[in-house]
Amino acid sequence: MTDETQTYSDGSLRHLLTLENLSADIVGEILDRAESFLSDNERKANKVPLLLGKSVFNLFFENSTRTRTTFEIAAKRLSADVVNLDISTSSQSKGESLLDMIDNLVAMQADIFVVRHSQSEAARTIAAHVPKGIHVINAGAGSHSHPTQGLLDAFTIRHFKGGFDGLKVVIIGDILHSRVARSQIHVLKSLGVAEIRVAGPKTLVPSSISTLGVKVYDDVDKAIDGVDVITTLRIQNERMEAALVPSAQDFYLEYGLTRERLALAGAKAIVMHPGPINRDVEIASEVADGPQSVILHQVTFGIAVRMAVMSLLVDSDGGDD
Amino acid sequence: MTDETQTYSDGSLRHLLTLENLSADIVGEILDRAESFLSDNERKANKVPLLLGKSVFNLFFENSTRTRTTFEIAAKRLSADVVNLDISTSSQSKGESLLDMIDNLVAMQADIFVVRHSQSEAARTIAAHVPKGIHVINAGAGSHSHPTQGLLDAFTIRHFKGGFDGLKVVIIGDILHSRVARSQIHVLKSLGVAEIRVAGPKTLVPSSISTLGVKVYDDVDKAIDGVDVITTLRIQNERMEAALVPSAQDFYLEYGLTRERLALAGAKAIVMHPGPINRDVEIASEVADGPQSVILHQVTFGIAVRMAVMSLLVDSDGGDD
């Protein structure tokens, strides 16, 4: 089942909206391309002229400096011109409709829209509307999806574990509100990961999640036992305030990734987190800074993955429609 | 009558402050240059190195994301460095005078100032103050002038109608508060347009407008009859609130550009609007999206026209003073 808004009829990528139903071939192409952007020392992506003369518009309908910065850096590494639009101060306030605004930005020569919006359908609505040759990247939508995060998670796992065959991974924490969890599950299923586990407070693990093909664990220790990859999710303060989790201290005791819990996974397991971390809430400070943590590598890889997505979309312009 | 602040003594352009008294020669030079920047498919302006090493400072004393973005894109297409200054948060708040601030920005190597200010004289004051080799572009001032809008309107008309000989154009709506109307009238007069008509509610059409050489119509249907070009102006909500126009619905009935009214102009007439549009207030949605609408072309041409103005100003540096 292909996503007709997201891909051309020949299967090549036109927009990046969701990792649901994205083929393992396309994911692999993105990860390979991201690899090619990393410098020898893996600390940085080299500057390349692939998007010279192209314009990337960051359309952030909700504030996320961290995500916007990663896209801005990725676009500049590709030599694109970057325009940051704070939509709350733009013509939206003049009562212009979303699609009229998009039409105008297209006419202003936008090539790629990076869209962050609280409503999960906004990026798709824009993608369905823009003419051929214009590309939309979903940079996070409500609690639904955050595809470039899922891709960088996959890149990180492949980088450190060599592949996806026979892997066991666990995601711990606020599964309910996490676009990160959802996106990681979609991409890892597509890549054939054998076993995906989730664990967290019952109030934060929707029972429907098992329909995605993951195993739900009540006991976080059992969930961690023997896995190769652990992703801990950020607990928002709002959850504590809404009494969905008891308190930061209690959460840490029951679900926090301590050194003791990490030992259950073994010394070769890697620890991931989408950031920003709450030290000693969802993850022990010593684990976040420890030798098994690849959290900061995820950030660096995220630049390369975003470069890969942008350059792949532009390359796909040859595809039929 | 030449404008001694705006032009060098040899008549070449030093600043772009107003279209009043700007010669048809200079306007034609700008339009020709803009044409040269459009790519073959007319969707985009190509990236050129004409302003490489130059710095364009966007000085926006009032917020206008749309206009700022068009200048930012135009400057980046010319390979200039762009600095966006939000003046409300700058040293203005430290009680620095406008001209002291300008002196400092000139010392910071500004080459071009793009100035948006509620007071029509601000751009001229800055232009009269800066040393030779520094250029000022008025990016809209109160209800008085918006010269790059007038130029892009002229470009659009020339593009679609082939020239200005014997043309009949009409501008409909809030003439009183519109810098767009004023700028379009100035440039079209200069280019020899035979007949310029204006129509709108009496509260929004100043009687003095006829001194600019335009015909005032009470009846919008008669105003539209037989014209080649129709510009509809945005009605601000503030006008409704101030009871200058009855209501959005009533305005649409009396002055809105419906398909029926457009038919009075004939099938070859083009429909323009400075944006953002109020659908079904000053213009019917089906007309805005219809085959005679060139509204989005205006936006694209606006990038090319702004590139043309910036590059022409810098080229004029050889002019005597």
Added chain:
Amino acid sequence: MTDETQTYSDGSLRHLLTLENLSADIVGEILDRAESFLSDNERKANKVPLLLGKSVFNLFFENSTRTRTTFEIAAKRLSADVVNLDISTSSQSKGESLLDMIDNLVAMQADIFVVRHSQSEAARTIAAHVPKGIHVINAGAGSHSHPTQGLLDAFTIRHFKGGFDGLKVVIIGDILHSRVARSQIHVLKSLGVAEIRVAGPKTLVPSSISTLGVKVYDDVDKAIDGVDVITTLRIQNERMEAALVPSAQDFYLEYGLTRERLALAGAKAIVMHPGPINRDVEIASEVADGPQSVILHQVTFGIAVRMAVMSLLVDSDGGDD
């Protein structure tokens, strides 16, 4: 006594945090390099590719459009990519710690951090934390230090006076709250300036200042007598409100640099000010605009000095650690 955070063990510069104990050799290297960036007409620094592919992150924890703009322009002149981060709207609001945020930005490929923070230790804390190859520039911290301002002051003096031998300089005004005064004193002492004087209201001249090797004057006329260089400092309105100085008019009468007072220094003395100026408060308008004022030259030289610091830091990457 070397600053182990600021310099490598071979003495080359790793970060620019303070001018205290910065060697005359390094200062001279920065000033020479800044000279090389100035164009022949001295109005501008040429665009050079020295930082092509590098990323400069402006981290402004307190608002200073003027200072941020000078660093932004300097970085763009060096062909760096520039990312401006308004920290109040960033993940700081998500409760992320300062150093976690820095770790993330390093992982996002920052090469240089330009840090403005109300607390003087913030830039040093970041500098002590980042890995080798990442550089921190203090862009002003509380009332303590503003090293690039001190360097541009030194550059300006050397430019107009030919050197520092036997020079007499005076700094007038709010010495107590001025990072400018402190930084200028540090760098001029290091460069061997023979006589540094300070003068101002007793409430604004800390008695401890004499430990820096400067002479404190009660009588501003005596302080000015026979000097080669006069720096007037901005009086903040807050000082008036806090009754630390009587009123703008009274301050001008007692300490303002009038033409009469300037005459005491002689016709060859130069007048400096860090900007923005309060006309007819700390400096007479006619003096600020007069032939002895080099205030706007300071701004232009500031771009070249900041380019020099950034490029020197990156060049130092070969240094051992």
